[in-house]
Amino acid sequence: MEAFKKSIKSQTIPLCVLDTQGSFSNIPFVFFYENTAGSSEFMPSDALRDSFYEMMQRFPIFAGRVKSTGRGNTSVVVDANNPNMPDYSESSCGVHFDTLKENGFCWRSWPDGIATAGPMTRADASGEIRLINVHVVRMQDNSGVAIYFSIPHYIVDGVAHMEIMKYWCQVYQLQRSGQSERLAGLPVFSVDRSIIQESLPKERKPVDALTHQTFTGFSLIAELLAWLSPKLRGRLLSMVIARQKAEAHLFHVSKASLESLRTTIGALLPEAAAIPNSELLLSVTAKTLAQSQALATGAGASSTKKDTATLPLAVIFEVREYLNLTFKNYSGNALVPLITSTPLKMLETPTTPESLVTMISKFSKTVDSVDPGLVASHIEMVMPRPSCFTRPIARFAGNKTAMSFVYDLMPDMYEADFGNGRPSWVSPIEPFRANAVLLLTSHDNTDGIDVFLTAYPSVMKEVLKNEFWCDFAKLIY
Structure with a gap:
C-alpha cells in the first residue's frame, strides 16, 4: 500500500x-x-x-x-x-x-x-x-x-x-x-x-429520431440532475431505486433453447438461423416483461387508453470494435445507448412464433443500424452537451415499464484465475434497478447464456409464471 x-x-x-x-x-x-x-x-x-x-x-x-x-x-x-x-x-x-x-x-x-x-x-x-x-x-x-x-x-x-x-x-x-x-x-x-474523439471513423449516419430527441431535447429535471454534485445526485437516485424494491433473478438459457426458438420461427423468418442470440433475448425479454407488467397492473392490451401507450427501451451497445479501440487497452466507457419505443399492445400479445417474428423484425432495425457511422454521429451529438447524460433517466423516470437491455454479452468473468483455476461461480449482487436485463457468460461456458433480470416485485411474480419464459429459460436462483 x-x-x-x-x-x-x-x-x-x-x-x-x-x-x-x-x-x-x-x-x-x-x-x-x-x-x-x-x-x-x-x-x-x-x-x-x-x-x-x-x-x-x-x-x-x-x-x-x-x-x-x-x-x-x-x-x-x-x-x-x-x-x-x-x-x-x-x-x-x-x-x-x-x-x-x-x-x-x-x-x-x-x-x-x-x-x-x-x-x-x-x-x-x-x-x-x-x-x-x-x-x-x-x-x-x-x-x-x-x-x-x-x-x-x-x-x-x-x-x-x-x-x-x-x-x-x-x-x-x-x-x-x-x-x-x-x-x-x-x-x-x-x-x-x-x-474516443481521435478514434472516430470518417463515416457518418444520422442518429434515429427518438434517440436524438432524448439526448438533445430540453428537460428541466435532467438539467437539475446534471447540475447536482455527484454525491448528492448519487444519494437522491439511490433513494429512488431503493423505493422500487426491485426483485432480481438469474436465469439460464441453453443453446438448445435458443436453437429450438430459431427452428420455431424459421418457417416465418428465413434468416432466423443468422439472428444473434442477443437479439433473440432482447425480443423475448421485452415481451415477457411487458406481458408481466400488464398482468401485474390489471391493465392489459385490451385497455382502450393503452392504444398509444409504448414501452421505452434503452438498448446499450459496446462499441470498441467500431472505434478500433480493441488494440488500445482503453479502460474507460465505450457504450452507446439507442432509445426505442414499442407499442405495448404489440408487446403484450401472447408469445407465439408470429408475435416473436414481429418483435424480432422491429428490433433488428435497431440492432442493424449500429455501425461506425452511427457511433461517430452519436458521440458527436453528446460530446458538446455534457449535461445530456441525465436526459434518458429523466425520460424513463415516470414510466414503470421503461426497460434497459445491455445488448452485448459480458466478457467471460470466469477467466479471473488467481492460479487455482476458474472461479466456481461469479455473480452480480442482487439489488438493482427495476426492468434491467444483463447477459452473462454461463458458468458452463460451452452452453448458452445466463440472464440477470430485474423487475418490480408484482411484475416479477408474473415473470416467474410466464409459460413461454419458463419453458425457454431455467431459473438458477
Whole structure:
C-alpha cells in the first residue's frame, strides 16, 4: 500500500459523456474460489492485498475523486497529498464453501456484508465515492475465498471492469511465482478520454429520431440532475431505486433453447438461423416483461387508453470494435445507448412464433443500424452537451415499464484465475434497478447464456409464471 501511495501523482483526468451516462450505477460482481486441495496457503490474504496495490500503481485514477464543474462537466481529480484510497477490506465468515455449493451460490447463501458498496454510485459512510471497492472474504475452515469487486460506471464499463480483474490475477500469479520482473511487461491501460474523439471513423449516419430527441431535447429535471454534485445526485437516485424494491433473478438459457426458438420461427423468418442470440433475448425479454407488467397492473392490451401507450427501451451497445479501440487497452466507457419505443399492445400479445417474428423484425432495425457511422454521429451529438447524460433517466423516470437491455454479452468473468483455476461461480449482487436485463457468460461456458433480470416485485411474480419464459429459460436462483 505504501508503494502505491508514493506512486500517486496529482492530476486531473477529464471524463466524457460516455462515462457520465452510466455514472448512476456501480459494476458489482462477486467471484467465488474453492480451496479444492485444502491448502493452508490458498490465496493468502497478504499476497492478495500486495498484488492488488501493486496493480493499483498502474491505475492511479482509482485514487481520485469525482468532481463536477457544472452542467455535467466531470473529471477525476487525483490529489497526491490527499488521495481517495481504494476501499480494500478483508474478513472471514462462518459460511463453509460447501454450503454455497449446496445452495447453488444463490444470494441468500452468501456471507452477510459481502458487498461493501451497493448497486448505485454514492458516497460511503466516510462521505467519499470510492472509485474501487474490494472485499476479500475467507470462508469457514479456509474452504474458499469470495472476492467482491466493484467499480463505478464513471470509470469503466463491463469490458474494462473484467480486464482490470484479470490484470490483478496476472500480477498475483507473477508475484507468487517469483517472477515480479515480468510485471513491467504487462499491458499499459489508458484512461485518456481523448482517445474516443481521435478514434472516430470518417463515416457518418444520422442518429434515429427518438434517440436524438432524448439526448438533445430540453428537460428541466435532467438539467437539475446534471447540475447536482455527484454525491448528492448519487444519494437522491439511490433513494429512488431503493423505493422500487426491485426483485432480481438469474436465469439460464441453453443453446438448445435458443436453437429450438430459431427452428420455431424459421418457417416465418428465413434468416432466423443468422439472428444473434442477443437479439433473440432482447425480443423475448421485452415481451415477457411487458406481458408481466400488464398482468401485474390489471391493465392489459385490451385497455382502450393503452392504444398509444409504448414501452421505452434503452438498448446499450459496446462499441470498441467500431472505434478500433480493441488494440488500445482503453479502460474507460465505450457504450452507446439507442432509445426505442414499442407499442405495448404489440408487446403484450401472447408469445407465439408470429408475435416473436414481429418483435424480432422491429428490433433488428435497431440492432442493424449500429455501425461506425452511427457511433461517430452519436458521440458527436453528446460530446458538446455534457449535461445530456441525465436526459434518458429523466425520460424513463415516470414510466414503470421503461426497460434497459445491455445488448452485448459480458466478457467471460470466469477467466479471473488467481492460479487455482476458474472461479466456481461469479455473480452480480442482487439489488438493482427495476426492468434491467444483463447477459452473462454461463458458468458452463460451452452452453448458452445466463440472464440477470430485474423487475418490480408484482411484475416479477408474473415473470416467474410466464409459460413461454419458463419453458425457454431455467431459473438458477
